[in-house]
Amino acid sequence: MSNTKAASAAYVDDSTKWDTFNLDPRLLQAIDQLGFENPTLIQSSAIPLALEDKRDIIAKASTGSGKTAAYVIPIIQNLLSNEREDHEIRSIILVPTRELSNQVHQFIEKLLSYCNSNLGSINLSSNVSDQVLQSLLINKPEIVITTPAKLIKMMEEQNNQNLLNLSQVENLTIDEVDLILSYGYQDDLNKLEEYLPIKKNLQTFLMSATINEDIEEIKSKFCSKPAVLKLNEDNISQNNLIQFYARTTEFDKYLLAYVIFKLQLIKGKTLIFVNDVERGYRLKLFMEQFGIRCCILNSELPINSRLHIVDEFNKNVYHLLIATDETNNITIEQDEAKEEEDEGEEKEEGQEVKEASKSKKKNQKKDKEYGVSRGIDFQNVACVLNFDLPTTSRAYIHRVGRTARAGKKGMALSFVIPVKEVGKHKTATLPLAKRDEKILRRIVKQQERSGFEIKPYQFDMKQVEGFRYRAEDAFRAVTGTAVREARIKELKNELVNSDKLKRYFEENPQDLASLRHDKELHPSRVQSQLKRIPEYLLPESARGEVKNLGFVPFHKHGHRVQKGKRGGHGKRFGKKSDPLKSFKPRN
Numbered sequence: 001m002s003n004t005k006a007a008s009a010a011y012v013d014d015s016t017k018w019d020t021f022n023l024d025p026r027l028l029q030a031i032d033q034l035g036f037e038n039p040t041l042i043q044s045s046a047i048p049l050a051l052e053d054k055r056d057i058i059a060k061a062s063t064g065s066g067k068t069a070a071y072v073i074p075i076i077q078n079l080l081s082n083e084r085e086d087h088e089i090r091s092i093i094l095v096p097t098r099e100l101s102n103q104v105h106q107f108i109e110k111l112l113s114y115c116n117s118n119l120g121s122i123n124l125s126s127n128v129s130d131q132v133l134q135s136l137l138i139n140k141p142e143i144v145i146t147t148p149a150k151l152i153k154m155m156e157e158q159n160n161q162n163l164l165n166l167s168q169v170e171n172l173t174i175d176e177v178d179l180i181l182s183y184g185y186q187d188d189l190n191k192l193e194e195y196l197p198i199k200k201n202l203q204t205f206l207m208s209a210t211i212n213e214d215i216e217e218i219k220s221k222f223c224s225k226p227a228v229l230k231l232n233e234d235n236i237s238q239n240n241l242i243q244f245y246a247r248t249t250e251f252d253k254y255l256l257a258y259v260i261f262k263l264q265l266i267k268g269k270t271l272i273f274v275n276d277v278e279r280g281y282r283l284k285l286f287m288e289q290f291g292i293r294c295c296i297l298n299s300e301l302p303i304n305s306r307l308h309i310v311d312e313f314n315k316n317v318y319h320l321l322i323a324t325d326e327t328n329n330i331t332i333e334q335d336e337a338k339e340e341e342d343e344g345e346e347k348e349e350g351q352e353v354k355e356a357s358k359s360k361k362k363n364q365k366k367d368k369e370y371g372v373s374r375g376i377d378f379q380n381v382a383c384v385l386n387f388d389l390p391t392t393s394r395a396y397i398h399r400v401g402r403t404a405r406a407g408k409k410g411m412a413l414s415f416v417i418p419v420k421e422v423g424k425h426k427t428a429t430l431p432l433a434k435r436d437e438k439i440l441r442r443i444v445k446q447q448e449r450s451g452f453e454i455k456p457y458q459f460d461m462k463q464v465e466g467f468r469y470r471a472e473d474a475f476r477a478v479t480g481t482a483v484r485e486a487r488i489k490e491l492k493n494e495l496v497n498s499d500k501l502k503r504y505f506e507e508n509p510q511d512l513a514s515l516r517h518d519k520e521l522h523p524s525r526v527q528s529q530l531k532r533i534p535e536y537l538l539p540e541s542a543r544g545e546v547k548n549l550g551f552v553p554f555h556k557h558g559h560r561v562q563k564g565k566r567g568g569h570g571k572r573f574g575k576k577s578d579p580l581k582s583f584k585p586r587n
Contacts, residue, residue: 016044024080026114040066050074056226060211071205087140088168096179101125127303137163148188173205241404244457245414250425255471268382275388289474291531298324314379386414393442
């Protein structure tokens with residue numbers, strides 16, 4: 001999703017201009033302010049159908065192609081064309097995560113910037129209390145952005161029945177449809193149908209990066225005569241995304257990550273995906289011993305803190321973000337079922353993964369609406385590193401979709417653990433890794449069907465071997481106690497800060513730097529010497545020329561002499577006097 005900047009030229013439709021859509025001048029002014037010089041392919045295709053023909057839209061478009069504007073602009077244009085004196089909720093926009101809800105709301109506010117108070121919008125999934133939301137709903141905003149769960153929760157509360165009257169709704173938008181289904185929002189969508197007007201009076205947008213048979217039920221519920229748009233953008237992405245996988249051992253994941261980022265072998269911003277919150281903190285503690293700045297993003301952090309972290313990453317405050325992607329486990333059963341139908345495999349392993357996921361999550365309190373592989377607007381990501389391979393081929397697509405966006409180039413590298421290596425390193429092991437090779441085969445097959453190629457990559461371990469001792473020394477310092485303390489420390493800091501973040505930053509923007517999310521958490525044993533790489537460890541091509549300076553004395557020749565106050569005794573600068581020799585008793 002490209003909210004604040006025009007999409008890349010690869011997606012722009014040069015043959016179409018904004019003024020050809022007969023948009024309201026206030027909306028055109030906001031579009032110009034955002035820097036959208038020309039519509040993108042999805043926008044030039046969807047907007048006329050939505051405005052002139054009043055058609056329902058089902059659109060498949062790549063991330064970064066401008067599909068958010070493709071549904072938001074028609075919504076606002078229709079509202080401006082039919083302004084009413086009485087304010088009522090007229091448009092519902094459903095998204096899978098609270099992060100995405102916040103981003104869509106910010107984008108809509110920018111498009112409404114020249115509309116004065118004619119139209120209003122509200123984000124029900126914002127991190128404010130229900131009492132505050134109720135006070136905002138009294139103003140009857142025309143546009144409501146939220147997750148399905150939050151909307152139904154508020155609809156079912158008696159206090160909100162008058163405030164959340166959906167009888168006048170003219171438009172329903174479901175963004176990232178496939179992800180909404182994988183998050184288990186189907187029951188919420190079924191309940192929503194009871195509150196909405198009849199289908200004939202409702203215009204629907206179903207937007208996603210992938211379209212499959214899963215959306216047929218939603219289509220039958222909310223659409224009458226939809227226009228299905230499947231833009232041929234795959235060729236654009238194929239040339240921009242380079243994909244590799246590397247077979248390695250459990251500990252060598254850490255070793256290779258250290259070498260890659262310390263030697264800056266990857267240029268630009270990188271997203272590192274791990275499958276477990278604890279592994280994210282372990283990797284951060286490991287990396288910071290070498291002076292590698294990185295920050296953490298996971299479901300344990302408060303929503304305001306997560307939004308702040310994403311914002312700082314997008315502003316290039318730091319270039320390395322370790323994201324815990326726990327959502328890929330949600331679609332395991334669906335992915336297993338689809339693959340087993342194609343390949344005739346048994347379902348025992350799917351159940352095994354499900355049980356392993358439950359055991360990991362049993363004692364963790366997490367945000368159920370958290371999602372990082374999809375739905376968050378990470379900008380200008382040069383590389384996605386799957387430190388832990390996702391548990392499904394579908395989750396892999398969502399992860400690598402964070403790079404090579406909007407026509408830009410990107411790379412994806414995935415570490416794969418062979419079955420024979422699983423469990424050999426007790427601390428670095430991950431039980432789900434025993435399925436890596438099977439998941440890799442599915443990923444390769446899926447990418448081939450889509451016209452992509454994922455290539456094997458072999459690191460030159462002879463050059464890497466010199467770094468092993470330092471990596472092992474650093475890894476030993478990251479004990480289980482250190483990881484637990486780091487989690488507690490960061491959670492306490494974020495809980496304190498999250499209540500003040502939004503208002504405080506608005507009033508004190510100069511203090512943003514004081515709440516940086518890449519501060520060192522420190523392992524139990526801090527080893528500052530590891531931050532510097534001895535030159536002998538570097539490959540010969542990376543070593544600088546050392547000049548022969550010859551003999552360097554400790555003192556410069558020709559010291560200046562200062563006359564003493566008593567007896568004209570000379571004293572050289574930089575040389576301590578002997579108190580026993582210079583001592584003179586007073587008479």
